[in-house]
Amino acid sequence: MTVAVTGGKGGTGKSTVAVNLAVALASTGYRVVLADLDVEGSVDHLLLKVGLKVVRPIKVPIPFIDYGGCTACEACTSVCDTGALVSVKGGKPFLIPRLCSGCGACFYVCRFGAIRRGWRVIGEVSAGKARFGDNALTLVSGRLREGEEHVAPAVVAAREEAISLAREEGADFLVIDTAAGTGIAVSQALSTADLVLAVTEPTPLGAHDLDAILELTSKLGVRTWVVVNKHGLAPENIVARVVSKYGVPVVARVPYSDEVVHAYVGGEPLVLREGSVAGQELRALASTVASIVSARGA
Ligand code: SF4
Ligand code: SF4
Structure with a gap:
């Protein structure tokens, strides 16, 4: 229960x-x-x-941008609703890691294969035992x-x-x-x-x-x-x-x-x-x- x-x-x-x-x-x-x-x-x-x-x-997924393959199409920045991916008009995007939620939307919209998936550690899960008498x-x-x-x-x-x-x-x-x-x-x-x-x-x-x-x-x-x-x-x-x-x-x-x-x-x-x-x-x-x-x- x-x-x-x-x-x-x-x-x-x-x-x-x-x-x-x-x-x-x-x-x-x-x-x-x-x-x-x-x-x-x-x-x-x-x-x-x-x-x-x-x-x-x-861990949450995080994008790595291949600037060689990026065409600055801005598809990724327009789909990123946390503001983690930004670009100055017409420029290539850059990432503010702290703002990335790991939603993965940018991976899917990049038609040029210019975004690779990496991982970022944001915390830990820990465990332990509390004992009291026999319990x-x-x-x-x-x-x-x-x-x-x-x-x-x-x-x-x-x-x-x-x-x-x-x-x-x-x-x-x-x-x-x-x-x-x-x-x-x-x-x-x-x-x-x-x-x-x-x-x-x-x-x-x-x-x-x-x-x-x-x-x-x-x-x-x-x-x-x-x-x-x-x-x-x-x-x-x-x-x-x-x-x-x-x-x-x-x-x-x-x-x-x-x-x-x-x-x-x-x-x-x-x-x-x-x-x-x-x-x-x-x-x-x-x-x-x-x-x-x-x-x-x-
Ligand atoms: S979607 Fe891909 S090609 Fe377009 S700006 Fe983003 S990384 Fe560059
Ligand atoms: S994974 Fe989601 S939040 Fe992170 S940069 Fe891509 S679209 Fe933005």
Whole structure:
């Protein structure tokens, strides 16, 4: 079963929920793969204190121009919608590599065979094991190199690696910590999920982002539950209005407290902390998620 945890803007507690859900499920004996697809700000390995090893580079195709064969026809520059291929009027094109998304359109439109395909590394997929007592989970983490602009290829590469590892390990759960926002990289992650957990906070910005996520998941037709983080920080009427607009349930309320911050900084999952109120709420969330699998198996 694939559970995607998402949260609009950064800082809503999406990674805290994803990591604690994965740990809670793994610590009750489920086989779990956690995929950190927040490729511009991956932190799950820090929250779990996991050492990662690079599994493979993330590469995108890039054009190399044979200036001997180029006729300066400008077909490639006119098809390049990222502005990576540019030419001064009537001149031969040159490439700004950082802007190239690797879409490949220029390879196909060059009738003179003057573009060769090369590869450029834009990031890495890494993996590691988090262990707690007799249990463990596998973490797959995607990372986009600094200065790179194209998130989607990195998200896709990390997601494919996580899906393949989940299959190999016979995982009961693939938990996906999505990128921030509601862009193409996030919708790709959400579209493959059996369940989406939309994490929000009781603030106007949190409610605004929640509205955008719920609109997206309702269009995708994916089952969605809401988790309110920083519960108690402010009245929740604003979140309640959005939730009732889409008719989705709030399944957990993680209290606003210092222990959440301490656990975040200390790399200790809340669900493993004795007496933690937030940990108890997150363990209950994991039980609710697990009940879907039990119901399916029944
Ligand atoms: S499409 Fe080919 S021939 Fe035309 S400008 Fe580009 S590289 Fe040169
Ligand atoms: S691969 Fe796509 S983005 Fe890159 S230069 Fe060619 S057309 Fe532009």
